Amino acid sequence: MALISRGFFFKILAFLCFIRSSQGRNHFNTLDLPSLMKASSFSTIKHETYDYIIVGGGTAGCPLAATLSQKYRVLLLERGGSPYGNRNISYLENFHICLADDSPNSPSQAFISTDGVINARARVLGGGTSVNAGFYSRADSSFVQDAGWDAELVNQSYPWIEERVVHWPNISPWQAALRDGLLEAGVSPYNGYTYDHLFGTKVGGTIFDETGYRHTAADLLAAGNPNNLRVLLHASVNRIIFNTEQGKRKPRAIGVEFKDENGGNKHAFLTRNKGSEIIVSAGAIGSPQLLLLSGIGPRKELKKHNISVVLRNEHVGKGMSDNPLNSIFIPTKNAPKQSLIETVGITEGGVFIEASSGFSQSPDSIHCHHGIMSAEIGQLSTIPPKQRNLASVQNYVHNKYSLPKEVFSGGFILSKIDGPLSTGNLVLVDTDINSNPTVTFNYFKHPKDLSRCVYGIKTVDRILKTNHFSNFTLNGGGYPTEILLNMSVTANINLIPKHTNDSTSLEQFCRDTVVTIWHYHGGCHVGKVVDQQYRVIGVSGLRVIDGSTLFRSPGTNPQATVMMMGSCHGAAADPQGGTIDQCDEMWLGHYHEHLVCAPELRQTDDRRIAPLATLAWIVEAGSDARNHTEGEH
Numbered sequence: 001m002a003l004i005s006r007g008f009f010f011k012i013l014a015f016l017c018f019i020r021s022s023q024g025r026n027h028f029n030t031l032d033l034p035s036l037m038k039a040s041s042f043s044t045i046k047h048e049t050y051d052y053i054i055v056g057g058g059t060a061g062c063p064l065a066a067t068l069s070q071k072y073r074v075l076l077l078e079r080g081g082s083p084y085g086n087r088n089i090s091y092l093e094n095f096h097i098c099l100a101d102d103s104p105n106s107p108s109q110a111f112i113s114t115d116g117v118i119n120a121r122a123r124v125l126g127g128g129t130s131v132n133a134g135f136y137s138r139a140d141s142s143f144v145q146d147a148g149w150d151a152e153l154v155n156q157s158y159p160w161i162e163e164r165v166v167h168w169p170n171i172s173p174w175q176a177a178l179r180d181g182l183l184e185a186g187v188s189p190y191n192g193y194t195y196d197h198l199f200g201t202k203v204g205g206t207i208f209d210e211t212g213y214r215h216t217a218a219d220l221l222a223a224g225n226p227n228n229l230r231v232l233l234h235a236s237v238n239r240i241i242f243n244t245e246q247g248k249r250k251p252r253a254i255g256v257e258f259k260d261e262n263g264g265n266k267h268a269f270l271t272r273n274k275g276s277e278i279i280v281s282a283g284a285i286g287s288p289q290l291l292l293l294s295g296i297g298p299r300k301e302l303k304k305h306n307i308s309v310v311l312r313n314e315h316v317g318k319g320m321s322d323n324p325l326n327s328i329f330i331p332t333k334n335a336p337k338q339s340l341i342e343t344v345g346i347t348e349g350g351v352f353i354e355a356s357s358g359f360s361q362s363p364d365s366i367h368c369h370h371g372i373m374s375a376e377i378g379q380l381s382t383i384p385p386k387q388r389n390l391a392s393v394q395n396y397v398h399n400k401y402s403l404p405k406e407v408f409s410g411g412f413i414l415s416k417i418d419g420p421l422s423t424g425n426l427v428l429v430d431t432d433i434n435s436n437p438t439v440t441f442n443y444f445k446h447p448k449d450l451s452r453c454v455y456g457i458k459t460v461d462r463i464l465k466t467n468h469f470s471n472f473t474l475n476g477g478g479y480p481t482e483i484l485l486n487m488s489v490t491a492n493i494n495l496i497p498k499h500t501n502d503s504t505s506l507e508q509f510c511r512d513t514v515v516t517i518w519h520y521h522g523g524c525h526v527g528k529v530v531d532q533q534y535r536v537i538g539v540s541g542l543r544v545i546d547g548s549t550l551f552r553s554p555g556t557n558p559q560a561t562v563m564m565m566g567s568c569h570g571a572a573a574d575p576q577g578g579t580i581d582q583c584d585e586m587w588l589g590h591y592h593e594h595l596v597c598a599p600e601l602r603q604t605d606d607r608r609i610a611p612l613a614t615l616a617w618i619v620e621a622g623s624d625a626r627n628h629t630e631g632e633h
């Protein structure tokens with residue numbers, strides 16, 4: 001493996017910094033990204049080989065590729081397209097539009113777990129960070145301890161991410177009301193603006209900047225070495241290729257098979273160096289799915305799909321969890337300004353309280369169903385359970401124009417469970433990598449998750465009754481809990497049958513209105529599928545580094561820690577480093593070098609199109625939405 005000496009490397013970085021700074025701060029419109037090529041441009045004939053092939057250019061994959069490319073030749077294969085120049089991705093105001101786009105090229109691939117909850121997987125460079133709600137908060141210290149990570153090193157690794165893609169929000173009125181309501185309801189102390197996970201109420205970071213422009217893990221690729229880093233888009237890896245003919249030795253991953261955007265088959269291979277590896281960072285659905293399709297998993301399941309067994313491991317696809325979310329809809333006097341998560345209440349009871357507002361009142365809202373962010377009050381729960389399928393949901397969404405105006409004016413308070421303790425599994429439906437596997441999360445199967453939910457709803461109720469919050473609501477004095485629960489049940493958009501006791505029994509409310517906040521994880525657990533160094537147990541040349549390895553969701557929201565894992569483990573994956581503990585010196589080396597350089601984050605062209613600040617908010621949102629719809633029909 002070609003190792004560049006640290007000194008030489010440092011000189012190059014210093015030189016690059018010099019070039020950058022001499023060209024001025026706001027001179028560039030774009031980040032210095034490596035070129036993002038379509039997969040069809042890749043030619044196997046050139047016989048290029050790589051020290052690392054990373055599958056999945058997501059939240060973990062991008063920082064991993066950037067870090068590893070400092071020293072090694074890296075090929076990053078992402079099944080989706082580029083986030084740059086796509087307004088659905090780049091602007092906070094379009095958060096819900098991106099999620100509602102169910103076309104085959106959408107950056108968001110919808111799936112429905114067997115629990116009846118509508119969910120989404122990222123399908124774009126940057127992964128979850130290109131479609132998510134942007135909230136940034138570090139892991140709690142007990143998470144770091146349980147993971148067996150070096151806490152000091154972890155603390156030193158987060159800033160590399162924070163300098164590049166994280167901003168402080170200019171908090172919106174709805175988020176300020178939640179902050180004050182939380183404090184008034186006793187979720188204290190107030191910890192101010194902080195990335196740290198502390199009991200009480202705080203404002204966290206966000207990957208949206210002050211103009212509402214999204215910064216993503218893809219931006220981190222600009223910190224990579226463009227001469228060593230090859231990025232292919234629309235490259236769907238459908239199989240890891242193993243050398244199984246080594247006699248007694250373990251099967252060794254040597255390459256991958258992938259499809260380009262035209263469906264053409266391609267192959268890429270590792271160098272013959274001992275340290276070269278395939279790293280799977282395809283996310284909590286994608287990584288177990290790819291291991292299964294490559295012959296690593298429960299024998300019965302592989303046999304069922306005629307996949308030849310490379311390694312039997314009953315744990316692949318097991319331990320899938322999703323943090324249950326229940327949201328309370330609150331009608332307000334005026335349509336609140338759009339906001340995604342900025343404030344969080346970290347309660348002692350294992351529940352996190354967050355909020356969102358204003359995603360039901362743009363003219364486009366009327367056309368799509370927007371998951372948890374919509375105020376889609378009304379007809380869904382009147383559809384008999386057996387007929388409650390996607391088509392009926394869509395039909396219902398079509399009829400939204402007949403809804404009363406108030407339903408387009410309101411916000412949500414979200415209650416979600418730490419952990420969770422309930423787990424489920426993932427199994428293949430077929431051998432097509434583009435298909436969603438069947439996923440079950442078993443929300444609230446563990447009684448502790450259910451009791452935490454009840455505690456969370458009670459906390460939300462206390463917040464609603466505070467002076468700060470009741471000031472916002474339509475009738476000024478706040479709403480009786482039962483009425484709010486009733487509205488929230490009808491606003492809910494999962495496929496779970498509703499019950500008449502939903503607004504009288506908090507347990508039933510929790511079960512029937514559960515949705516996702518998309519923090520699903522598991523499927524390739526440490527100690528079961530990968531070892532403590534994230535190497536796939538029983539084979540060589542293969543690791544998994546992403547959300548699929550997690551036992552629980554870190555902190556209040558996972559992206560900070562998943563990006564940090566990518567950057568730090570990029571250093572740790574060094575054959576001379578090997579463990580997260582040992583990556584210490586090496587990682588710190590990177591960290592300081594980056595600190596010296598700290599390239600300015602640059603704006604991409606599309607930022608100019610519509611700065612969020614200049615957007616006029618549609619105050620009479622309900623009537624506007626109806627006018628809009630009438631024009632359409």
Ligand SMILES: Cc1cc2nc3c(=O)[nH]c(=O)nc-3n(C[C@H](O)[C@H](O)[C@H](O)COP(=O)(O)OP(=O)(O)OC[C@H]3O[C@@H](n4cnc5c(N)ncnc54)[C@H](O)[C@@H]3O)c2cc1C
Pocket residue numbers: 055056057058059060061077078079080099120121122123124125126127128129131132133134135136137235236237238281282283284286287290341433517518519520546547548557558559560562
């Ligand atoms: C809508 C939404 C909102 C969220 N809000 C927040 C939030 O506010 N704060 C927060 O902290 N977290 C949030 N999250 C969660 C967070 O974004 C995810 O937990 C995190 O991004 C997961 O990272 P990952 O690296 O495990 O997977 P991903 O980031 O999903 O990366 C996996 C990548 O692999 C690619 N891939 C998959 N299979 C293949 C294949 N076979 N070949 C090639 N490429 C493949 C995918 O296209 C994807 O780019 C949200 C998530 C979603 C979806």
Ligand SMILES: *[C@@H]1O[C@H](CO)[C@@H](O)[C@H](O)[C@H]1NC(C)=O
Pocket residue numbers: 086087088097098100101102
């Ligand atoms: C944005 O989303 C809309 C609605 O789903 C879709 O019609 C449009 O093609 C998307 N734009 C891009 C650039 O993907």
Ligand SMILES: *[C@@H]1O[C@H](CO)[C@@H](O)[C@H](O)[C@H]1NC(C)=O
Pocket residue numbers: 141151152155196
């Ligand atoms: C890491 O940072 C957290 C939060 O700032 C702090 O509580 C903890 O003590 C730090 N750990 C170490 C080992 O420095």
Ligand SMILES: *[C@@H]1O[C@H](CO)[C@@H](O)[C@H](O)[C@H]1NC(C)=O
Pocket residue numbers: 304305306
């Ligand atoms: C597996 O192979 C058998 C025998 O060739 C065939 O009958 C069966 O349909 C195949 N199953 C799948 C899922 O392809």
Ligand SMILES: *[C@@H]1O[C@H](CO)[C@@H](O)[C@H](O)[C@H]1NC(C)=O
Pocket residue numbers: 467468471
């Ligand atoms: C409620 O609103 C009124 C009028 O806008 C304002 O004067 C008052 O300070 C608010 N009260 C709280 C607790 O926010």
Ligand SMILES: *[C@@H]1O[C@H](CO)[C@@H](O)[C@H](O)[C@H]1NC(C)=O
Pocket residue numbers: 486489498499500501502503504
């Ligand atoms: C909500 O209220 C309506 C009208 O009062 C009632 O018919 C319905 O049963 C209630 N639903 C729940 C879940 O309480």
Ligand SMILES: *[C@@H]1O[C@H](CO)[C@@H](O)[C@H](O)[C@H]1NC(C)=O
Pocket residue numbers: 499500501505507508
């Ligand atoms: C709510 O009602 C349903 C059906 O009527 C019943 O099965 C369920 O046990 C009730 N839930 C609670 C928590 O009482």
Ligand SMILES: *[C@@H]1O[C@H](CO)[C@@H](O)[C@H](O)[C@H]1NC(C)=O
Pocket residue numbers: 620623624627
């Ligand atoms: C909706 O239409 C009515 C009647 O044409 C009009 O008076 C009103 O201003 C419109 N509302 C908006 C927000 O455009």
